[in-house]
Amino acid sequence: MTEIAFWFVITMTVLSAGVVVLHNQLIYSAMALLFTLFGVAGIYIFLWADFIAGVQLLVYIGGILVLIVFGIMLTNRISSVRLSQSNVQQGVGGAMAIWLFILISFVVSKTPWYKSDALEPIETVAGIGTLLLTKYLLSFEAISLLLLGALIGAAVLSRKEN
Amino acid sequence: MYELNTYLFVAAILFSLGVFGVMTRRNGIAVLMGVELILNAANINFVAFSRFGGMNLEGHIFALFVIVLAAAEAAVALAIVINIYNNFNSINVDEASALKE
Numbered sequence: 001m002t003e004i005a006f007w008f009v010i011t012m013t014v015l016s017a018g019v020v021v022l023h024n025q026l027i028y029s030a031m032a033l034l035f036t037l038f039g040v041a042g043i044y045i046f047l048w049a050d051f052i053a054g055v056q057l058l059v060y061i062g063g064i065l066v067l068i069v070f071g072i073m074l075t076n077r078i079s080s081v082r083l084s085q086s087n088v089q090q091g092v093g094g095a096m097a098i099w100l101f102i103l104i105s106f107v108v109s110k111t112p113w114y115k116s117d118a119l120e121p122i123e124t125v126a127g128i129g130t131l132l133l134t135k136y137l138l139s140f141e142a143i144s145l146l147l148l149g150a151l152i153g154a155a156v157l158s159r160k161e162n
Numbered sequence: 163m164y165e166l167n168t169y170l171f172v173a174a175i176l177f178s179l180g181v182f183g184v185m186t187r188r189n190g191i192a193v194l195m196g197v198e199l200i201l202n203a204a205n206i207n208f209v210a211f212s213r214f215g216g217m218n219l220e221g222h223i224f225a226l227f228v229i230v231l232a233a234a235e236a237a238v239a240l241a242i243v244i245n246i247y248n249n250f251n252s253i254n255v256d257e258a259s260a261l262k263e
Contacts (some may be wrong), residue, residue: 010168014175020195021183033195036176041203042261043169048207048211052225059229064236066200071191071240075247088256091173097182104174112165116216125217136223143230150234157241 006046013039026072028063037061051125177203190243190253194236201232258263 012035019032037060044053123129132140174221183196205225212221239243 001193009174011238014172014179017176017179017199021179021187026189026192029192033198035200037202040176040206043172043206044209047169047206047209048217049209049213049225051224052209052229054220055226055229056205058197059233062248063233067206067236067240068191068195068198071194073178074244075191075253088188089185093182093186096185097178101178102182104177107248108167108170108174113211113214114165115214118213118217121217123218125173128222131219131223132226135220139227143227147230147234150238154237154241155233157238158244 005042007038009046013043026076027069030069030072033064033068034061037065048120048124050123072146076140164238166210166214169171169206173203173206173210176200176206188256190255190258193237193255194243194260195241197230197235201228204228 014033016032016039020029020036023029023032025046041053041056041061044056091119173193180196180199182202184193187193188195189228205228208221208225209230212218212225215221247253251259
């Protein structure tokens with residue numbers, strides 16, 4: 001049963017990612033991205049990362065995807081047919097992407113990765129919280145500053161000049 | 163299902179698709195979606211290595227930071243895309259060749 005669910009999630013992720021980059025209607029791409037992000041959240045759950053899966057749902061699906069849909073709606077005349085778009089140089093791009101995939105697969109299958117057994121933790125939130133406020137405190141503060149900067153920057157950029 | 167390589171292959175497929183999208187899409191927002199795919203692929207790798215390397219939570223911290231960076235990047239990029247749309251009346255990245263009018 002778990003096996004079936006696992007392969008279902010993997011298939012859904014990969015197929016909808018294909019739709020994201022290949023479909024010529026932007027809004028369908030965005031909807032396919034929703035399924036990809038859901039699938040990635042499912043993969044996180046299979047990898048015992050419950051907190052990251054929750055953050056993925058909240059930030060990616062609740063935040064970034066909504067932003068992207070807003071962007072599509074604001075930059076296209078919805079009533080006209082210009083919502084579609086075409087891809088350019090698909091041959092060269094496809095060849096490059098396949099070559100890249102073959103290269104990565106070769107590296108992945110040839111490298112003897114470090115592995116170590118572990119028991120499934122009950123939850124990961126406590127460990128992540130402790131690490132964030134001890135070892136990674138400086139990075140944590142830096143990234144909160146970066147978020148503030150990005151927020152102000154986005155507001156300044158999208159404001160009408162007068 | 164309990165193999166590290168399965169996850170790495172899935173991440174490699176997502177990464178290649180993302181690179182394909184970034185290289186071939188003309189629409190700025192579609193390029194952004196390709197970037198999101200690439201970031202997700204990197205995140206799967208971080209979490210997979212964390213899980214199979216003895217449940218080391220530092221991979222999760224990196225994945226969190228990547229998600230936060232993706233949020234900041236999406237906000238700024240969409241502001242830029244909307245500015246490009248106001249200036250050029252289209253968001254095709256090959257037509258936006260000037261920094262200002």
